[in-house]
Amino acid sequence: xxxxxxxxxxxxxxxxxxxxxxxxxxxxxxxxxxxxxxxxxxxxxxxxxxxxxxxxxxxxxxxxxxxxxxxxxxxxxxxxxxxxxxxxxxxxxxxxxxxxxxxxxxxxxxxxxxxxxxxxxxxxxxxxxxxxxxxxxxxxxxxxxxxxxxxxxxxxxxxxxxxxxxxxxxxxxxxxxxxxxxxxxxxxxxxxxxxxxxxxxxxxxxxxxxxxxxxxxxxxxxxxxxxxxxxxxxxxxxxxxxxxxxxxxxxxxxxxxxxxxxxxxxxxxxxxxxxxxxxxxxxxxxxxxxxxxxxxxxxxxxxxxxxxxxxxxxxxxxxxxxxxxxx
Amino acid sequence: xxxxxxxxxxxxxxxxxxxxxxxxxxxxxxxxxxxxxxxxxxxxxxxxxxxxxxxxxxxxxxxxxxxxxxxxxxxxxxxxxxxxxxxxxxxxxxxxxxxxxxxxxxxxxxxxxxxxxxxxxxxxxxxxxxxxxxxxxxxxxxxxxxxxxxxxxxxxxxxxxxxxxxxxxxxxxxxxxxxxxxxxxxxxxxxxxxxxxxxxxxxxxxxxxxxxxxxxxxxxxxxxxxxxxxxxxxxxxxxxxxxxxxxxxxxxxxxxxxxxxxxxxxxxxxxxxxxxxxxxxxxxxxxxxxxxxxxxxxxxxxxxxxxxxxxxxxxxxxxxxxxxxxxxxxxxxxxxxxxxxxxxxxxxxxxxx
Numbered sequence: 001x002x003x004x005x006x007x008x009x010x011x012x013x014x015x016x017x018x019x020x021x022x023x024x025x026x027x028x029x030x031x032x033x034x035x036x037x038x039x040x041x042x043x044x045x046x047x048x049x050x051x052x053x054x055x056x057x058x059x060x061x062x063x064x065x066x067x068x069x070x071x072x073x074x075x076x077x078x079x080x081x082x083x084x085x086x087x088x089x090x091x092x093x094x095x096x097x098x099x100x101x102x103x104x105x106x107x108x109x110x111x112x113x114x115x116x117x118x119x120x121x122x123x124x125x126x127x128x129x130x131x132x133x134x135x136x137x138x139x140x141x142x143x144x145x146x147x148x149x150x151x152x153x154x155x156x157x158x159x160x161x162x163x164x165x166x167x168x169x170x171x172x173x174x175x176x177x178x179x180x181x182x183x184x185x186x187x188x189x190x191x192x193x194x195x196x197x198x199x200x201x202x203x204x205x206x207x208x209x210x211x212x213x214x215x216x217x218x219x220x221x222x223x224x225x226x227x228x229x230x231x232x233x234x235x236x237x238x239x240x241x242x243x244x245x246x247x248x249x250x251x252x253x254x255x256x257x258x259x260x261x262x263x264x265x266x267x268x269x270x271x272x273x274x275x276x277x278x279x280x281x282x283x284x285x286x287x288x289x290x291x292x293x294x295x296x297x298x299x300x301x302x303x304x305x306x307x308x309x310x311x312x313x314x315x316x317x318x319x320x321x322x323x324x325x326x327x
Numbered sequence: 328x329x330x331x332x333x334x335x336x337x338x339x340x341x342x343x344x345x346x347x348x349x350x351x352x353x354x355x356x357x358x359x360x361x362x363x364x365x366x367x368x369x370x371x372x373x374x375x376x377x378x379x380x381x382x383x384x385x386x387x388x389x390x391x392x393x394x395x396x397x398x399x400x401x402x403x404x405x406x407x408x409x410x411x412x413x414x415x416x417x418x419x420x421x422x423x424x425x426x427x428x429x430x431x432x433x434x435x436x437x438x439x440x441x442x443x444x445x446x447x448x449x450x451x452x453x454x455x456x457x458x459x460x461x462x463x464x465x466x467x468x469x470x471x472x473x474x475x476x477x478x479x480x481x482x483x484x485x486x487x488x489x490x491x492x493x494x495x496x497x498x499x500x501x502x503x504x505x506x507x508x509x510x511x512x513x514x515x516x517x518x519x520x521x522x523x524x525x526x527x528x529x530x531x532x533x534x535x536x537x538x539x540x541x542x543x544x545x546x547x548x549x550x551x552x553x554x555x556x557x558x559x560x561x562x563x564x565x566x567x568x569x570x571x572x573x574x575x576x577x578x579x580x581x582x583x584x585x586x587x588x589x590x591x592x593x594x595x596x597x598x599x600x601x602x603x604x605x606x607x608x609x610x611x612x613x614x615x616x617x618x619x620x621x622x623x624x625x626x627x628x629x630x631x632x633x634x635x636x637x638x639x640x641x642x643x644x645x646x647x648x649x650x651x652x653x654x655x656x657x658x659x660x661x662x663x664x665x666x667x668x669x670x671x672x673x674x675x676x677x678x679x680x
Contacts (some may be wrong), residue, residue: 178622229616246539262544266510
């Protein structure tokens with residue numbers, strides 16, 4: 001098992017915006033690791049840091065045992081081709097003045113691989129692999145639909161045969177009807193090339209569908225991490241529980257269970273996060289202890305970690321209001 | 328506030344004869360008849376929507392769904408005549424309380440906009456003016472229609488902010504849009520839209536830019552305000568979950584046409600148009616975890632190359648000879664229509680198995 005370890009405590013950005021403030025976890029080779037959280041929880045920053053687009057201010061990210069920050073320039077350039085990222089907006093990621101094939105082979109050109117003809121061949125191969133006809137190669141981005149453009153972005157990342165792909169909200173800009181296609185493609189490519197994915201999204205239904213394990217972030221910290229099914233079916237952190245319940249379900253009224261927990265307010269500013277547990281200002285189960293003490297990042301069940309003083313293997317602590325009503 | 332949509336029991340504020348299956352004993356609030364829209368381009372008129380028909384009863388909450396480019400936003404905009412008059416051509420009737428908005432003079436239209444029908448948009452930051460306080464902007468919306476003093480306008484704005492659940496409204500009233508978060512801004516938009524107590528609110532993707540937790544707050548707010556004040560709601564969205572939790576009826580649009588119109592619970596259980604069924608089946612939450620996701624093959628035909636007959640034909644798995652004939656909306660049962668001649672015989676999967 002080639003274990004990819006990413007240790008990541010404390011990153012203080014400019015103006016000490018604590019975008020990521022002490023996270024540690026590891027992503028295993030060949031798995032799909034989902035990261036969910038609200039906007040402002042540090043998901044995107046984390047994704048960028050994972051592929052060395054942002055240097056960590058503290059702590060380390062280890063790729064397969066090596067610290068990319070410690071490598072020399074040329075070694076680093078060789079190294080980073082294994083760690084690629086795909087962004088949310090398929091339009092912004094493609095140069096409107098370059099043909100599709102030029103965009104797809106550009107990474108190979110930068111790496112100085114092969115000659116022009118072999119790069120071109122490889123580009124066409126990859127385009128076909130992601131389900132685009134060879135005719136698309138000579139078109140420009142504006143001639144393609146959103147789903148096709150996202151396929152192009154996947155193709156250009158694949159040309160480098162990376163080990164790890166960070167997918168930052170890759171299907172958020174696509175219509176539901178084609179989202180399925182793109183997600184199926186990701187799954188096929190993973191089987192074929194043994195890829196490792198880090199899937200960053202705010203869409204719970206997407207993340208729970210494709211991930212092996214899910215991490216829940218809130219204000220730069222991890223709140224919960226565990227096997228996907230466990231996290232979705234039996235969340236342990238009050239935040240995860242609330243997040244899951246807020247997801248609108250397209251079910252007729254007689255089949256819908258009303259377990260909605262409406263969180264008050266919005267995510268606080270990362271410049272001055274609350275003391276103790278960061279979620280306490282919105283937590284329906286808050287206790288005095290939460291303000292004073294930062295909850296430990298602990299294993300509650302095997303492979304299922306949570307940062308809450310009161311969570312147990314049976315689930316999150318009860319809602320204060322419900323507890324009051326019961327007594 | 329429960330997450331359950333209640334169609335059967337009308338709340339006190341709502342009109343007592345709420346239609347139980349869409350057959351309204353009272354005159355509808357809004358009746359859109361054969362609304363067709365086209366945009367003038369260098370290469371001639373480009374048709375965008377064709378013969379859109381629907382009605383909205385007073386106090387009713389209707390979801391308008393479909394993929395991007397299906398014409399839902401332009402339909403919403405055309406109800407308020409917010410499309411550029413130089414390039415947009417509107418044909419058909421928009422009867423609002425008996426008045427045809429499609430032919431109303433710009434002056435009289437201004438009296439309807441904001442007062443009788445209001446609209447909120449997806450991106451609240453671009454809809455708010457950054458150089459005026461939110462209080463100014465909300466009271467402006469009121470003072471355009473009612474001759475009240477500045478001081479009273481401010482009082483009304485504060486009351487409206489309180490109504491939409493903004494804490495410390497007296498203070499927030501004097502703040503500028505950039506000082507508020509996304510969810511707060513959307514609440515400000517709702518306060519502004521509802522300050523004149525309009526009879527109809529058109530909400531165009533009001534929660535798409537927001538986080539799920541905030542989205543839940545905003546949809547709950549819209550639903551409870553609509554129940555309390557009797558304001559009818561047209562909720563334009565691509566999120567079927569949001570429709571299920573907010574609306575009582577769902578209108579599906581595809582390629583510029585209405586393809587299905589049905590009560591929400593019925594359409595989720597048994598959609599009658601293959602496109603609606605396809606949309607429902609594409610939701611990842613409904614497939615087996617890590618299994619293959621369903622999707623609708625192909626893409627929407629472009630507006631200048633619309634096929635004759637059923638426009639969904641090229642992507643439909645139920646296509647047979649006969650689908651190339653033009654497809655009228657047919658009534659399947661009381662209050663349910665679909666634009667598919669095979670609808671009565673097809674058994675299509677919905678959100679539940």
